[in-house]
Amino acid sequence: MYLTPEQEAMLKGEYGWSTAKAMEIIVKVGESLGAENLVKIVHAHISGVSFSNIGEHGARFIRDFYEKGGRARVYTTINPGCVDYSGLQSIIDNSLINAQKDIDNALAKMGFNPVFTCIPYWYRPPSPGEHLAWGESSAVIFANTFYGGYTNREGGPIALAAAITGYTYNAGLHLSENRRATVLVTTAPDIDRQVIGAVGLWIGDNIREITVIPFAKHLTFPELKILLASMAASGSHAMSVVPGLTPRGTYIEEIEEKIVIEKNDIDKYIGDEYPRGSSVLGYVGCPHTTLMELMEVARLLERYGSPRKGRLLLTIPAEYTERYRLLINRLKSKGVEIAAGTCPVVSRLRKKYDVVVTNSGKAAFYLRKIHGLKVRITGLREVIESVYA
Numbered sequence: 161m162y163l164t165p166e167q168e169a170m171l172k173g174e175y176g177w178s179t180a181k182a183m184e185i186i187v188k189v190g191e192s193l194g195a196e197n198l199v200k201i202v203h204a205h206i207s208g209v210s211f212s213n214i215g216e217h218g219a220r221f222i223r224d225f226y227e228k229g230g231r232a233r234v235y236t237t238i239n240p241g242c243v244d245y246s247g248l249q250s251i252i253d254n255s256l257i258n259a260q261k262d263i264d265n266a267l268a269k270m271g272f273n274p275v276f277t278c279i280p281y282w283y284r285p286p287s288p289g290e291h292l293a294w295g296e297s298s299a300v301i302f303a304n305t306f307y308g309g310y311t312n313r314e315g316g317p318i319a320l321a322a323a324i325t326g327y328t329y330n331a332g333l334h335l336s337e338n339r340r341a342t343v344l345v346t347t348a349p350d351i352d353r354q355v356i357g358a359v360g361l362w363i364g365d366n367i368r369e370i371t372v373i374p375f376a377k378h379l380t381f382p383e384l385k386i387l388l389a390s391m392a393a394s395g396s397h398a399m400s401v402v403p404g405l406t407p408r409g410t411y412i413e414e415i416e417e418k419i420v421i422e423k424n425d426i427d428k429y430i431g432d433e434y435p436r437g438s439s440v441l442g443y444v445g446c447p448h449t450t451l452m453e454l455m456e457v458a459r460l461l462e463r464y465g466s467p468r469k470g471r472l473l474l475t476i477p478a479e480y481t482e483r484y485r486l487l488i489n490r491l492k493s494k495g496v497e498i499a500a501g502t503c504p505v506v507s508r509l510r511k512k513y514d515v516v517v518t519n520s521g522k523a524a525f526y527l528r529k530i531h532g533l534k535v536r537i538t539g540l541r542e543v544i545e546s547v548y549a
């Protein structure tokens with residue numbers, strides 16, 4: 161692999177142990193993928209930071225990089241951890257708080273931005289053609305598809321190494337010729353946008369290639385977020401093309417196959433109806449809610465009093481609790497549980513509910529798989545109704 165004199169110096173240890181180790185990781189992975197050189201990145205997003213996922217070995221790996229001098233060379237954001245720092249909720253189990261704090265302190269001291277969110281594009285929207293090194297599959301697919309950023313779907317250690325060196329290997333979706341969409345996917349007219357998360361799970365499960373999804377042009381920003389995150393959760397998708405949305409010049413469209421998704425294809429992803437009288441955990445915020453979604457939830461809640469059949473959980477970026485305090489208080493006054501900087505995919509729940517009702521295909525995928533919960537996918541309004549009406 162060709163390395164510039166600066167990259168060679170990093171590898172030789174002239175910038176310290178952490179930079180050398182980080183460079184070694186990137187070069188080794190790059191070589192195994194046939195990369196001919198490295199590419200400069202403008203934004204790293206570090207996943208693999210939740211103690212409940214990475215455990216003590218993972219935490220040690222991160223602390224080592226910090227203690228031996230690793231510092232951010234580019235703008236870097238951090239994915240959610242497994243605890244809620246807001247103190248505004250009783251759903252997420254905070255018993256791992258000290259272990260998570262150790263990780264978060266090391267990350268913050270390395271100069272990474274402690275947003276603790278899976279929507280890093282909310283903090284720095286990528287420009288078309290910019291190279292990034294992002295972990296967190298939902299963010300990766302959103303960056304490539306909506307913003308035309310260039311990022312592979314990185315694991316936590318590579319994103320960390322890229323943050324410390326400012327480079328990643330030049331392969332995969334960093335190369336224009338690999339950004340080739342070949343499968344055109346359409347949806348039958350009777351499929352409701354409320355279950356767009358289930359559509360995403362079907363695509364992830366059944367298609368390997370990069371897709372063109374014209375129907376996604378009619379979705380709202382939150383719905384697109386949910387669709388793409390679901391595709392990336394049940395499959396290995398890192399990019400899709402939405403004609404009219406995906407920036408031109410960031411992809412090649414060469415359709416080789418056409419697929420129509422029928423209504424009955426997605427039934428099993430939506431989940432079963434649940435009996436009346438079930439205790440319900442309504443969940444919104446996978447990927448994390450943006451300000452507009454919070455406002456929409458507050459608006460939908462106006463006609464209701466307190467929760468009647470369970471609880472409603474919202475998960476938001478860490479700093480929202482301070483920044484949007486009045487709005488958060490309004491939601492709290494309706495009995496909404498709000499967790500900041502975390503989510504049920506990377507944490508543990510305190511209590512078991514009969515069913516989780518959510519608009520998120522990704523949350524449904526992981527809550528079924530990791531927590532063995534019964535989950536039903538539906539629209540935002542219906543999630544709220546399932547708890548409050």
Ligand SMILES: C[C@@](O)(CCOP(=O)(O)O)CC(=O)O
Nearest residue numbers: 207208209210213239296297
């Ligand atoms: C499921 C997922 O969102 C969990 C994130 O956890 P972690 O940041 O990898 O610990 C990872 C992903 O989808 O890339």
